[in-house]
Amino acid sequence: MSNVTDTTTLHLAEQRKYSPLRDFISRLFKEKKMGAVGGIIVLLMLVVGIFAHWIAPYAYDLNNMQIAMQPSSPAHILGTDQLGRDVFSRIIYGARISMIVGLGASTINVVVAAIIGVFSGLVGGKTDLVIQRFVDAALAFPMLIIVITLMALIGRGLIQTVLVLGIWGAIAWIRVARSAVMAIRENVYVDAARVIGCSTPQLIWRHILPNISPILIIMFSISMSGNILGEASLSFLGFGIPPPYPSWGLMLSVEGRRYMEEAWWLALWPGVALSVAVYGINMWGDAVRDLLDPRLRGGIGRYGRATRQIQMQTTKQETTILGRLKSLLVRR
Amino acid sequence: MRAYIIRRLLLIIPTLILVSAVVFITVRLIPGDVIEQMAIQMGQTTQGEQIDFDKIREMLGMDEPWHIQYGKWMWGALRGDLGNSLFTGAPVTEGILDRIPITFELGFLAFIIAQLMAVPIGIYSAIRQDSWGDFLGRSFAIIMLSIPGFWLGTMVMVFPSIWWNWTPPMSYIAFTDDPLGNLQMFIIPALLMGMAMSATTMRMLRTTMLDVLRQDYVRTAWAKGLRERVVVVRHVFRNALIPVITMMAGQVPVMIGGAVIMEQIFNIPGMGRFFLDAINRRDYPIVTGINLILAGFGMLLILLVDLSYARLDPRIRYK
Numbered sequence: 001m002s003n004v005t006d007t008t009t010l011h012l013a014e015q016r017k018y019s020p021l022r023d024f025i026s027r028l029f030k031e032k033k034m035g036a037v038g039g040i041i042v043l044l045m046l047v048v049g050i051f052a053h054w055i056a057p058y059a060y061d062l063n064n065m066q067i068a069m070q071p072s073s074p075a076h077i078l079g080t081d082q083l084g085r086d087v088f089s090r091i092i093y094g095a096r097i098s099m100i101v102g103l104g105a106s107t108i109n110v111v112v113a114a115i116i117g118v119f120s121g122l123v124g125g126k127t128d129l130v131i132q133r134f135v136d137a138a139l140a141f142p143m144l145i146i147v148i149t150l151m152a153l154i155g156r157g158l159i160q161t162v163l164v165l166g167i168w169g170a171i172a173w174i175r176v177a178r179s180a181v182m183a184i185r186e187n188v189y190v191d192a193a194r195v196i197g198c199s200t201p202q203l204i205w206r207h208i209l210p211n212i213s214p215i216l217i218i219m220f221s222i223s224m225s226g227n228i229l230g231e232a233s234l235s236f237l238g239f240g241i242p243p244p245y246p247s248w249g250l251m252l253s254v255e256g257r258r259y260m261e262e263a264w265w266l267a268l269w270p271g272v273a274l275s276v277a278v279y280g281i282n283m284w285g286d287a288v289r290d291l292l293d294p295r296l297r298g299g300i301g302r303y304g305r306a307t308r309q310i311q312m313q314t315t316k317q318e319t320t321i322l323g324r325l326k327s328l329l330v331r332r
Numbered sequence: 333m334r335a336y337i338i339r340r341l342l343l344i345i346p347t348l349i350l351v352s353a354v355v356f357i358t359v360r361l362i363p364g365d366v367i368e369q370m371a372i373q374m375g376q377t378t379q380g381e382q383i384d385f386d387k388i389r390e391m392l393g394m395d396e397p398w399h400i401q402y403g404k405w406m407w408g409a410l411r412g413d414l415g416n417s418l419f420t421g422a423p424v425t426e427g428i429l430d431r432i433p434i435t436f437e438l439g440f441l442a443f444i445i446a447q448l449m450a451v452p453i454g455i456y457s458a459i460r461q462d463s464w465g466d467f468l469g470r471s472f473a474i475i476m477l478s479i480p481g482f483w484l485g486t487m488v489m490v491f492p493s494i495w496w497n498w499t500p501p502m503s504y505i506a507f508t509d510d511p512l513g514n515l516q517m518f519i520i521p522a523l524l525m526g527m528a529m530s531a532t533t534m535r536m537l538r539t540t541m542l543d544v545l546r547q548d549y550v551r552t553a554w555a556k557g558l559r560e561r562v563v564v565v566r567h568v569f570r571n572a573l574i575p576v577i578t579m580m581a582g583q584v585p586v587m588i589g590g591a592v593i594m595e596q597i598f599n600i601p602g603m604g605r606f607f608l609d610a611i612n613r614r615d616y617p618i619v620t621g622i623n624l625i626l627a628g629f630g631m632l633l634i635l636l637v638d639l640s641y642a643r644l645d646p647r648i649r650y651k
Contacts, residue, residue: 137347139582140630141623144589145607149355149619152611153362229480233593236482237608252483260490267490271483279478 027291035287041280048092049099056089060246071265079265081251087265090246091273097247098228098277101162105227108166109173110220114212116170117177118204121185131174138171144233151239161240165230173219180212214292221285225278232274248274337639344631348624352409355623356402359616405617409624415617417610424621427606432625434504435591435602438525441518442587445526446533447580453530454537458572459564461542469534476531481590484524485597504601521594528590529583536579540572547571573644581637585630 029036048055064084072079078087120131150164184190184207193207232249234240241247251270260267405415414424453473457466492498505513544550545568553563592604603622610618 133343133347136634137351137627137631140585140627140634141351142585142588142592142626142630144592145623145626148592148608148611149358149362149623153358155363225478232480233482233589237593237596249480249482252486260486260493264490264494267483267486271480271487274483275479278480279474282474282478 024291028287032287032290034283035290038280038283038285038287041276042284045095045099045277045280049096052093052096056086056092058086058089060090060093061085061244062089071263078269079263081263081266082259087251087269090251091248091269094246094248094251094270094273095277097158097241097245098231098274100158101165101231102224102228102281104162105165105169105230106220106223108162109170109223109227110216112167112170113173113177113219114209114216116174118181118208118212120174121178121181122200122204122208124182128178132178135171135174138168143168143230147230147234148237148239151234156239156242158241158245161231161234165227165234169223169227169230173223176215176219177212180215181208184208184211218285218289218292221281221288225281225285228274228281229278333642337635340635340638344628344635347631348628349406351627352406352620352624353402355620356405356616357398359611359614359619360398362611362614405620414621414624417615417618419610419613419615424617427618428603428621428625431601431603431606434600435588435595435604438518438522438591438594438600438602439584439587441522442525442529442590443584445523446529449526450530450533450537454534455541455564455569457534457538458541458545458568459560466538470538473531473534476527479528481524481528482593482597485521485594488520488524489597504599517598517600521598521600525587525590525594529587532583533576533580537572537576540575541568544568544572570644574641577637577640577644581633584633585626588626 028039062085064080067076067080067084070076070080070084076086076088078091081087081090116131120128147164147168150168151160154160154164190203190207193203198206231240231247232252235247235249236253238253241250243250248270252267252274408415412425414428416423417427453469457469460466505517550563550567553567558567588603591602592607594600595602595604596608603626606618607622609615610622
């Protein structure tokens with residue numbers, strides 16, 4: 001054939017498009033198996049929460065005193081509580097409440113922390129100093145005590161819980177967002193953007209936010225378990241979700257503790273559900289952090305692959321004395 | 333150094349005044365007040381009697397404008413008097429001072445237990461990375477992070493009573509009366525709190541130690557032929573401590589929150605129970621007092637942590 005330009009070389013020169021999401025998922029399943037398990041638990045919680053009214057065999061507030069406090073039976077697989085409500089159905093509806101609180105409060109955490117953090121980090125100077133002193137003062141409080149005070153102020157309820165956990169919980173994340181912004185502010189491309197006449201909102205939207213987005217995603221995944229546990233603790237102490245709504249924390253305190261002598265299953269199952277959910281979210285959050293944190297890996301996307309390949313090459317080469325010494329130190 | 337400490341201590345004062353003002357106003361915005369709560373209780377005992385709400389408010393000094401109430405309270409607070417409980421009339425300062433040792437004993441025990449578990453397991457996990465021991469330690473940490481303390485506490489109450497007819501001691505015994513009985517009462521809640529706390533420390537210690545293990549000076553230490561114990565303890569552990577100590581201090585407010593729940597479950601008359609009762613009765617002076625004292629304690633703790641950096645890392649100097 002006289003055709004000199006081979007199609008394969010052309011193909012090599014062509015840029016391959018990577019979907020960051022697909023890359024992330026494939027890396028999650030390959031490198032972070034526990035994270036994938038966590039992700040599946042989170043997904044399952046979401047599905048159960050959204051379709052609770054189809055999955056649950058009974059309504060969460062359907063009481064029937066005739067079958068109160070019965071152990072598990074084919075009709076009520078996890079038994080019934082002191083009002084004859086089906087524990088299994090209540091736990092399924094509880095997933096909905098936990099997911100609403102987890103997703104809602106974490107969203108508020110991230111949005112508030114990002115807004116104040118970007119502002120504080122970009123403006124700098126005296127304003128930044130004052131904001132940081134406020135953050136310090138707020139962090140000196142025991143979180144639970146102040147959150148209980150705030151819940152007493154605005155009253156019990158789902159929206160109130162989400163707001164209080166979301167806004168007060170954001171304070172701890174302001175520092176993280178701020179330091180991320182300050183690190184990015186030092187980059188040459190920020191100066192370049194300023195020089196070509198980029199306005200501040202444009203700068204934030206086009207340069208700052210995309211660059212801190214991995215940190216915001218990590219924040220979201222990590223804060224979720226704290227918010228779910230926070231809601232459960234608040235409800236347990238009687239300051240979160242009011243009855244008859246089936247919050248897992250509330251089920252533990254009202255039904256579980258008062259009737260624990262007669263009906264141990266009331267104290268067992270909500271806690272199991274809560275632990276499994278928090279376990280899944282923790283594993284998921286850890287995996288997200290490991291995969292997205294630019295300090296831990298070469299970042300998301302094809303650069304991540306490139307650096308990994310280089311890393312693999314170097315580990316193969318580590319047969320020199322230095323390499324052996326290094327592996328001795330690490331003691332794998 | 334001394335000037336730095338004095339400056340930091342002086343900075344705490346305006347912050348505390350701000351905090352007290354915010355809390356003072358916040359608790360007064362909570363719907364319902366102490367008189368209504370009293371009326372609910374009295375309604376059960378004396379029926380039909382008309383209660384003159386305004387007269388009681390005047391008696392308790394609650395009819396005055398907020399800024400005057402705050403001024404009076406602040407004047408007292410400066411002299412160490414946090415006012416009297418609106419519900420029982422008992423002085424708040426004494427009430428808090430009576431209960432602080434109880435909560436601190438619980439927190440201190442939990443802290444010791446947490447460190448006793450976290451430090452050895454964390455060091456082992458780091459120097460034997462990816463071994464079975466490391467895997468077990470990490471699994472334990474992750475499981476402890478996921479199980480809420482209040483559920484574990486409830487389980488400890490339920491199952492031993494069903495299986496062995498045994499429940500943890502539920503009536504408070506003062507340390508001065510019976511030290512052993514007192515410890516018996518505290519050990520289970522402290523163990524539960526400590527286990528949860530150790531998980532975070534353990535994970536953090538492992539990560540930072542792994543980081544330090546890869547440093548050049550550690551390689552030098554190995555190359556010099558130092559024994560493993562010396563390298564690990566003197567070169568690695570000490571240098572891994574700074575972020576761990578920051579995190580431990582950050583855990584203390586979380587631990588106080590945990591104490592509130594444990595006191596509720598195990599019937600311990602500490603600050604947490606005092607606080608919950610006060611907020612349910614809208615007993616403003618107690619709520620404000622507890623918040624003020626805990627915030628002051630938290631800020632002192634941050635200062636102590638900052639000062640400990642200078643001791644641990646000679647490169648850090650304060651001016």
